Amino acid sequence: MCVLLSTQEMDDTVLSPEKAEEVKLKARFPHLGAKPGGSDLLRKRLQKGQKFFDSGDYNMAKAKVKNKQQLPAVTPAEKAEITGDHIPTPQDIPQRKPSIVASKLAG
């Protein structure tokens, strides 16, 4: 099953639909990794749920807060900031409420 491309860039090359899709993708994201489907994607998958990238990130955020220490207290607005910008304390992290609502499947 082949698709004839009619874009100006291509000569009369016949490509499989998959390769045609790849050309489309590279056109939109020219800097897409040289190792497709490899480490980048896998690492993203393994890191799901992470709030700080590593201890370096943690220390950077800590350093930022140190500089802000002129402010006496953390305002509620600051508490709502993304975690990368301030050190979260257990009280700050919005505890996701456990589901106290019964499942609608049981309704």
Next chain:
Amino acid sequence: MAGAGGGGNDVQWCFSQVKGAIDDDVAEADIISTVEFNHSGELLATGDKGGRVVIFQQELESKNQPQCRGEYNVYSTFQSHEPEFDYLKSLEIEEKINKIRWLPQKNAAQFLLSTNDKTIKLWKISERDKRPEGYNLKEEDGRYRDPTTVTTLRVPVFQPMDLMVEASPRRVFANAHTYHINSISVNSDCETYLSADDLRINLWNLEITDRSFNIVDIKPANMEELTEVITAAEFHPNQCNTFVYSSSKGTIRLCDMRASALCDQHSKLFEEPEDPSNRSFFSEIISSISDVKFSHSGRYMMTRDYLSVKIWDLNMESRPVETYQVHEYLRSKLCSLYENDCIFDKFECCWNGNDSVVMTGSYNNFFRMFDRGYRQDVTLEASRESSKPRSVLKPRKVCTGGKRKKDEISVDSLDFNKKILHTAWHPQDNIIAVATTNNLYIFQDKL
């Protein structure tokens, strides 16, 4: 007879029931994340993103209506997992139930394993339909009587009461997985089970929660060298020493626990050779296996990758014996499917009771059945429109070419937000459970 017939022309599928809210505004917690029949098919469990488990029980067939199979009604519902935060690693741990697996029934109670990303729990579901009455020291409402007022003695008697179904967590298997658990599988020995995350597989004893054995570890010494992850794992249905695990690169490894304690060396490697001239950026992504299931016989296994379902004979590693295209028309849409992340959707697959038909989900609330014997396939839809009681489901067709026929739907009109990832087939009868985003459909064959 039960289990006979397939997706071919001798079986007509009828709507039976639908569970869940009708409104289109779906709360995240209500997204169904797993569906599983127990070994007799009498119970049907669902897990959702909110960490809740709902168990349905099939009503006994009524003598008045022998033509109808029993309906599934709510039997028990409980909160299995709660959201957690790992302060040490700054990790949010979702309460979403990734998998439920039933244990074979050994006594009056039912047991199931449910897991989220990090913790597996063994739940006991038991019935109580009697309670003791006539205590000597307690009133009927529970208040203690003044012992000095007791002048006679009587023996408390069990009296019938309204059926109460209780779910209690009997074991919590925690802290054994650094990465996210994708599979659990109970061994045929009924004593052990495995849990698999992206890089490791652990073996547990159902009685012991404070230790587990690592049996597969594919973590490279240098994480920069990581090329593949474990995507699914399952024990063989009757050989207690054998299990398989699939990878993001489209391979399946079969391991024998008798060979060594650490099964990093596979006994068999199942991989279909790829035509290098066909390779594209998408090749590896769409070859990633999202589910692996042994046939009931144990002779075959089925794998699901993004576009197809493959049946493998355990005796032949070089290529699958059967390949079924689920939605080949998506091959020319891979660019947009990559951009909207749909290319990473993890579809599951299942066998019917006698391994003659396999089923898997697709988009637009379509699901597909492939009859291996008759070499026929059918596309059906789980929708409120075809939800009249006992109405026969009409086969659906996706139009790929230019000219769209009357009842066909064009590829560009498919709703990619309506995905059927989880389906289950009753172990003996032609009853199937199909989960859309937040509804559970039950279909039966026309009797």
